Amino acid sequence: MPPTTPLVASAFACENVSVTYDTRNGPLRVLENVSFTCARGEFVTLLGPSGTGKTTLLRILAGLLPPGDGSSVSLDGEPLTGPADGVALVFQNYAASLLQWRTVERNVGLGLEGRVGKAELGDRVRAALDLVGLDSRRRDYPWQLSGGMQQRVQIARALVTRPEVLLMDEPFGALDAMTKAQLQDQLLELRASTGATVVFVTHDLDEAAYLSDRVMVLSGTPASITAEFEVDLPAQRDQISTKELPGYLSARHRIHDAIGALHA
Numbered sequence: 001m002p003p004t005t006p007l008v009a010s011a012f013a014c015e016n017v018s019v020t021y022d023t024r025n026g027p028l029r030v031l032e033n034v035s036f037t038c039a040r041g042e043f044v045t046l047l048g049p050s051g052t053g054k055t056t057l058l059r060i061l062a063g064l065l066p067p068g069d070g071s072s073v074s075l076d077g078e079p080l081t082g083p084a085d086g087v088a089l090v091f092q093n094y095a096a097s098l099l100q101w102r103t104v105e106r107n108v109g110l111g112l113e114g115r116v117g118k119a120e121l122g123d124r125v126r127a128a129l130d131l132v133g134l135d136s137r138r139r140d141y142p143w144q145l146s147g148g149m150q151q152r153v154q155i156a157r158a159l160v161t162r163p164e165v166l167l168m169d170e171p172f173g174a175l176d177a178m179t180k181a182q183l184q185d186q187l188l189e190l191r192a193s194t195g196a197t198v199v200f201v202t203h204d205l206d207e208a209a210y211l212s213d214r215v216m217v218l219s220g221t222p223a224s225i226t227a228e229f230e231v232d233l234p235a236q237r238d239q240i241s242t243k244e245l246p247g248y249l250s251a252r253h254r255i256h257d258a259i260g261a262l263h264a
């Protein structure tokens with residue numbers, strides 16, 4: 001019998017990821033036997049109380065932190081041994097992530113400088129800025145932009161590398177509700193047009209229900225995945241009508257119950 005091939009290949013496969021930090025007060029076990037796979041093109045959200053290890057897990061997926069002994073993490077079937085090509089990170093703190101003395105276009109082009117010719121660099125930077133609606137502001141400096149615009153610059157900087165995977169750590173956490181909703185929709189459009197895999201960290205359960213294909217709740221000390229479910233919604237989402245669908249309400253309830261159970 002021929003070997004069975006999965007319908008959708010895994011982007012990430014994590015097995016028994018455990019992390020212990022050395023701290024002044026001795027070893028701190030943060031993650032314990034975290035195992036999951038994430039399919040290519042999937043939008044997976046990590047949710048959980050502050051300090052449970054969501055950023056730690058994202059840093060492992062980014063290849064910035066080695067998984068502990070006995071753990072394995074692979075990307076597209078290859079063991080992850082460091083930062084991989086095709087993986088981009090977006091942080092919550094856009095102001096600290098952008099170089100304030102460089103123009104918007106020179107911030108966006110940073111990761112490509114010296115790697116592609118000048119003409120290609122210019123074209124790709126403009127295309128990325130166009131995707132986030134900021135081409136007209138390319139000669140401005142970050143400090144001349146609103147918070148939402150600065151976050152879009154950070155997203156453009158990730159997109160310019162044409163990532164297959166976007167790792168996003170509370171990217172909209174510091175934004176007002178309207179800007180947040182706009183950027184959520186832009187992210188869904190970008191993801192639909194690029195087919196990128198997204199691993200997204202948030203504290204916002206509405207955001208998790210609206211954006212995700214799957215939600216994983218991380219909790220405990222040390223933390224593990226204590227709840228996980230699919231979000232049953234059409235790929236095309238809308239801030240008003242999607243939030244009236246039974247699939248959205250049910251996802252919201254389930255996340256609420258999973259988080260609520262943590263405080264019981």
Ligand SMILES: Nc1ncnc2c1ncn2[C@@H]1O[C@H](COP(=O)(O)OP(=O)(O)OP(=O)(O)O)[C@@H](O)[C@H]1O
Binds near residue numbers: 021
């Ligand atoms: N480099 C480090 N050295 C020592 N301890 C660390 C380090 N990085 C994180 N920690 C600790 O590990 C735990 C998990 O931190 P992490 O930032 O991964 O949590 P989080 O779930 O992302 O938190 P939040 O939701 O507040 O951003 C915390 O107790 C934190 O203090």
